[in-house]
Amino acid sequence: MSSNADSRRAAPLRGGASFSHQSLEAQTALLPYALAAFAISLPVYVWAGSFAPNTAWMTASFALFAIACGATYAAVSWLKTEAAADLGRRARVHILTGLIWAGCVAQIAAFAHQAGPMREPLLMMATAAAVVCIFFTAPWLPSLLVVGAAAAAGPLIALFAHPESEGAATLAWGAVALAFALALILNRILRRQFALASEREVLIADRAGKVEEASRLAQSKSDLVATLSHEIRNGLTGVAHVLASAAGRNGRAAPSREQLSAALDAVNDLIAVLNTTLDSETAEAGRLAVDIRPIDAAALVRDLVLLNRPHAAAKGLELTLHVPAELSEGRGAALGDATRVRQILANLIGNAIKFTVRGRVEARLEITEAGRLAVEVADTGPGLSPEELSRAFEAFHRVERTSAGVPGAGLGLSLSRQLARLMHGELKASSAPGVGSCFRLELPFDATASGDTPEFEDAAALPAQDRRKLRILVAEDDGLNAAMLRAVLEQLGHQIVHAADGRRATDLARVCEFDLAMIDGRMPGLDGPQATAEIRRFEGAAGRLPIIAVIGGDAEEAQECLEAGADAVLRKPVTVTAVARAVADATARSGQEAGRRVA
Missing domain, CATH: 3.30.565.10 (Histidine kinase-like ATPase, C-terminal domain)
Structure with a gap:
C-alpha cells in the first residue's frame, strides 16, 4: 500500500517535469520552421527596404539575421546533446535564442522608423515579424511572454511615436493583441495535450511496473511449486517407505534405528523447507512483521x-x-x-x-x-x-x-x-x-540496554516448573494432529486424555479433574471458541480450568478464542518449545487470575 501511495504522489512530479520537457520539445521542433519563415520573408523585406532613403541600414539587418541564424543552428545542434537534458539550461537557451530574433525585429523597426515614405509599410512588416515570433514561441508560456513581448515592443513603440501613424499603430496593436490571444489559446490547448500525454506516460510506466511485478510473482510461484514438489515428494517418499516397513507391510522387517533416524531427518528437512518458503512468501508480500x-x-x-x-x-x-x-x-x-x-x-x-x-x-x-x-x-x-x-x-x-x-x-x-x-x-x-x-x-x-535471554530449544533444558507433570485434556478432531500433540506432551512428561470433538471435551471437563485443556480452534459441531465459552460457564474449579487454544494461524481465530476465555494461543505446527511455553504461560496466567479472585 505504501509503495502505491508513493507512486501516486510521485506521478504529479513526473507529469510536471514531462510537461515542461514536452513544451520545450515542441518549441524546438518549430525552430527550423521559424527560420524558414524569416528566410522566405527576407526578399520581401529587401525589396521594400530598397525604396527607403537609408538603405545602408539594411546592412545591419543582414548582419543581425546572420547572427540570429547562426545562433539558431547552434541551439538546434546543442539541443541534440546530452547537456540539453537539463531543463533549466535548455529553457535559458530557448529564451536567449528568441531574444536574438526579437533584437532583429527591433533593428528592423529602427530602420523603418527613419525610412521616410516607406516608414509605415516597413513598420507593419516589423509587426508581422513580431507576430511570427509570438506564434513560434506559443508552446512554452515563459518564452511567449518574454520573447513575444520583446519582439512586439519595437514596432509598436515606433508606430505610436508619430501621431500621423495612429491608424497604423492601432491596426498593429490589434494584430499583436490578436496574435497573443491566439497564442495563449494554442498554449492552453497544448498544455492540455501535454497533460494527457504526461498522464499516459505515468499510466504506461505503472502498467509496465505492474506487468513486471506480476511476471516476477508468477515466476516466484512457479519456482515455489517446482521446489516444493521436488523436496516434498522426495522427503515424503522416504518417510512413507520407513513407515510402511514399521507397519509390517510388503513383508519387510521392522525399520532399523538408522532408517528411523533418516526418516526423522527427512521430516525435519521438510518442515524447515515449508517454514522457510512460507516466511519467504509472506515477506515478499510485505506482510511479515518483526518485534524489535x-x-x-x-x-x-x-x-x-x-x-x-x-x-x-x-x-x-x-x-x-x-x-x-x-x-x-x-x-x-x-x-x-x-x-x-x-x-x-x-x-x-x-x-x-x-x-x-x-x-x-x-x-x-x-x-x-x-x-x-x-x-x-x-x-x-x-x-x-x-x-x-x-x-x-x-x-x-x-x-x-x-x-x-x-x-x-x-x-x-x-x-x-x-x-x-x-x-x-x-x-x-x-x-x-x-x-x-x-x-x-x-x-x-x-550500549545502554539490557538484552533478553534467548529461549530454550530443548525440552530437557526447560526450567523445572515447565516440566511439572500435568493431566491435560486435548480436544482435537484430526487424528494426526492429535497424535503429534500427544507425542509432544508426553515427551514433556504430561498425562493426556483425548476428546475427538468439542462436545466430548466439555463433557469430560465437567466431570473430570484436569490441570489444563488444549482445544482445537476449528472442530465440527462445537468448535473451539464455543467449547471454551461453555467451560467458562461451569461453576467451581472446572470453570477456572486453564485453556490453550490450538489454532491454524488465523488472527481472527485467535481473537475469537481469547474473547471466549482462552488463556493462551498455540499456533500449528507445534514444537516442543512452543508447547512447553504455552503450557507455562496458560497455567501461570490462570494462577494469577485465581490469586486475584481469592484476594
Missing part, C-alpha cells in the same frame, strides 16, 4: 553453537565462538526480533556446517566503528565466486557446484537478507573458491 527489542546476541549465538556442535563434530569439523569481553559481560544489547535473529544465525551456522567438508566453522561477535553489532560466521568450505555469491542470495537459486545432493529450497539466504533489512540491519558476504566463505550480520546496537 533488546536481545542478548552473545547468549543467542552461544546457544546456537552448543546446539550445532554435535552435528559439526559428527562431520569432523571444529565449531568455535569468539565473543568480546564487553559483550560477554552483558554490556549493551542488539536491537532486533529475537526469533528472526535466531532464524538468520541458525541458517548461517547450519549452512556453514552443511557445506564444509573439512576444517572449521567460526562464529565471531564484534562492535563495529559505526556502533553496530556484527556477527560473522566464517567457514573453510568450498567457497563461492562473485557470480555464485550473487546468485546465492536470489530466491530459489542454488549453486549447483556446492549444493548438489543437499536438501533445501534455495530460500535461506534470500529470506535472511529480507529479515535483516526488516530489522534495520544488513546481511553481507564475502567468499573465495577453495578458501571459504564469511557471512556477516549487522544489527543496531544499544
